[in-house]
Amino acid sequence: MSQITVLDAVTAFAEWMEPTEAELSAIESELPLILADVDLIDAQIIAMDHIPNEVDARRIRRALARVLAERAKLVNRTADTTPAGGAA
Incomplete structure (x- = not known):
């Protein structure tokens, strides 16, 4: 009786599981935006580590502003590449 290892099961579909060029481009x-989200989470963790003060609040506000700015940039970039005439 032959045994199938976890490695065999995982590597059997390895070629199918690789990200495509389009997926890598999207990432x-x-x-x-991902890095801005990480900075926001870091600022929130720092604020939770001790009694929040004005510096923590400022750090969180700046990180949140950066997240919102990056989201707006991303939406504007994707809106420019979306073909016109889509369903309403």
């Missing part, structure tokens, strides 16, 4: 275009 790369969203990377500034």
Whole structure:
């Protein structure tokens, strides 16, 4: 009786599981937003580590503003590439 290992099961579909060029491109275009989200989470974690003060509040506001700015940039970039004439 032959045994199938976990490695065999995972590597059997390895070629199918690789991200496509389009997926990698989408991730790369969203990377500034992802990094801004990480900075916001870091600021929130720092504020939770001790009694929040004005510096923490300012750090969170700036990080949130950066997230919102990156989201707006991403929406504007994707709106420019979306073909016209879609369903309403």
